Amino acid sequence: xxxxxxxxxxxxxxxxxxxxxxxxxxxxxxxxxxxxxxxxxxxxxxxxxxxxxxxxxxxxxxxxxxxxxxxxxxxxxxxxxxxxxxxxxxxxxxxxxxxxxxxxxxxxxxxxxxxxxxxxxxxxxxxxxxxxxxxxxxxxxxxxxxxxxxxxxxxxxxxxxxxxxxxxxxxxxxxxxxxxxxxxxxxxxxxxxxxxxxxxxxxxxxxxxxxxxxxxxxxxxxxxxxxxxxxxxxxxxxxxxxxxxxxxxxxxxxxxxxxxxxxx
Amino acid sequence: xxxxxxxxxxxxxxxxxxxxxxxxxxxxxxxxxxxxxxxxxxxxxxxxxxxxxxxxxxxxxxxxxxxxxxxxxxxxxxxxxxxxxxxxxxxxxxxxxxxxxxxxxxxxxxxxxxxxxxxxxxxxxxxxxxxxxxxxxxxxxxxxxxxxxxxxxxxxxxxxxxxxxxxxxxxxxxxxxxxxxxxxxxxxxxxxxxxxxxxxxxxxxxxxxxxxxxxxxxxxx
Numbered sequence: 001x002x003x004x005x006x007x008x009x010x011x012x013x014x015x016x017x018x019x020x021x022x023x024x025x026x027x028x029x030x031x032x033x034x035x036x037x038x039x040x041x042x043x044x045x046x047x048x049x050x051x052x053x054x055x056x057x058x059x060x061x062x063x064x065x066x067x068x069x070x071x072x073x074x075x076x077x078x079x080x081x082x083x084x085x086x087x088x089x090x091x092x093x094x095x096x097x098x099x100x101x102x103x104x105x106x107x108x109x110x111x112x113x114x115x116x117x118x119x120x121x122x123x124x125x126x127x128x129x130x131x132x133x134x135x136x137x138x139x140x141x142x143x144x145x146x147x148x149x150x151x152x153x154x155x156x157x158x159x160x161x162x163x164x165x166x167x168x169x170x171x172x173x174x175x176x177x178x179x180x181x182x183x184x185x186x187x188x189x190x191x192x193x194x195x196x197x198x199x200x201x202x203x204x205x206x207x208x209x210x211x212x213x214x215x216x217x218x219x220x221x222x223x224x225x226x227x228x229x230x231x232x233x234x235x236x237x238x239x240x241x242x243x244x245x246x247x248x249x250x251x252x253x254x255x256x257x258x259x260x261x262x263x264x
Numbered sequence: 265x266x267x268x269x270x271x272x273x274x275x276x277x278x279x280x281x282x283x284x285x286x287x288x289x290x291x292x293x294x295x296x297x298x299x300x301x302x303x304x305x306x307x308x309x310x311x312x313x314x315x316x317x318x319x320x321x322x323x324x325x326x327x328x329x330x331x332x333x334x335x336x337x338x339x340x341x342x343x344x345x346x347x348x349x350x351x352x353x354x355x356x357x358x359x360x361x362x363x364x365x366x367x368x369x370x371x372x373x374x375x376x377x378x379x380x381x382x383x384x385x386x387x388x389x390x391x392x393x394x395x396x397x398x399x400x401x402x403x404x405x406x407x408x409x410x411x412x413x414x415x416x417x418x419x420x421x422x423x424x425x426x427x428x429x430x431x432x433x434x435x436x437x438x439x440x441x442x443x444x445x446x447x448x449x450x451x452x453x454x455x456x457x458x459x460x461x462x463x464x465x466x467x468x469x470x471x472x473x474x475x476x477x478x479x480x481x482x483x484x485x
Contacts, residue, residue: 060387088396096393106384110406119402120392172392 011036011207012176017056017066019049026052027063028231034176034209039202041218042211044228045255050211053228054178057209058098059091070097071175096124099169103181105161107153113140113164114149117171125172139167143197159190166197170206177201179210195221215259219243227252273449274458284441285462291355291437292424295362299423302363303370308400310371311378321371328368334429337361341433358430366423373419377412378404410481417474421467428463438462 010033019027026049034040042050055061057068059076062085068075075094078084086094107116114136121132140146143163153161162182169177179198183191195217202208202221212218218225218239225242227235229251235242246253274281310321328336341357344350352360381404389399431440442459446452 058391060390092390092393092395092398094393095390098391100388100391102384102388102391104384106382106388108385108388108403108407110410120394123398123402124393168388168392 013069015067017063019063026231036207037205038223039208040224041222042226048228049231050228054180054211058095097175099174099177101165101169101179101182103184105165109153112150117168120172135171139171143167158186159193162194176207181211271454273451274454277445280441284438288427288437291427295359295366298363299366299370302367303374306371307374310375325368325371354433354435358435369419373412373415377408380411381407413478
């Protein structure tokens, strides 16, 4: 597993990205490289810009300056000339290369579990219904929900819905998977089943960027941890290094202290 | 008083009522169908448009909602042909009017439905790479339909009852049939009792059918 990312062939290359909502700077020149096969977890207090950063990677949010490249290709803006937003068609095609799993699941309520997974496969990937169905069943099996293919989201528990959400994202065979606090809306006893799925995807070599509050998971399952504070990257490195920095990084210390106070 | 109910004359002319009811339904179905197209197109346009287009659509909705239908019916049937060189018969004129009228109400129903679709679902549609059109067809409209079905049913029933106003320009629908029988038999109580019953039964049947559709969709939520 790669731990340093100084090479120029990073799968995801975020360079100097800044963004403001009105007068509030939510991202301040954030840079981060993620190599193929890496699992990068992003931690930090709420309001530190973690989710916004993630949403910029698939251009659900635009950003004011800087650049984000996946596989060398600029995500939201045209390559040549002045900074110009890509067409909606291009953006859709770019987004199909990244998968995203949301805190609130965001399953399509009118489609079954299988239908949720098949929509992108048929409409975006152009697969036949039969082929899409097969892929959907494969991934439902992988997340332990083979028997729920015909269930509607409303008939599933939170943990089950989120596993369908993960299956929907990975079935598209994205280059990179973005996970946005995917266990935060779950009852504690359902968190484990979802994290187990993420772990097994990591073992398969799926490249992931995961915003999370699950410290134990970040420590055990990630190649690197990014600690964000006030819209910037305050510390980044392998879990051991990050946790060792607690003595020198004031912000990290207070975050972890507050975190421990509220979670243990 | 000594008014004795006598329905014999009503039954003798019942074909006027039955034929009227069928025409009422026909007027309603055609107008609502056109109104749905108007409403959907304008609602989708509204939620993605700039200020100017929004203003124009809002003006249309406000105009229609603040003018009595009967006035619009007169305006389109008597007013428009005297100004522009257009000729249409009374039923066509009424369908035209009720279509534009129902369109305005349905824009509002569809617009609020579209705006009620959770942001997260649209994000999910974006995230899997759907184009804006695909997001509209496969994500936004299906959810919107589920949200708006109850309001839609009420609007449909209301529009069906509004067809009675066509009687003022002599379209031989149900209310006009009732008036005809009244003028020719003077059995005023009997004829309006029967007519009321016919509106009631038809309205309830429609409502019952629409509720079945709603339940089917709600189960699939």
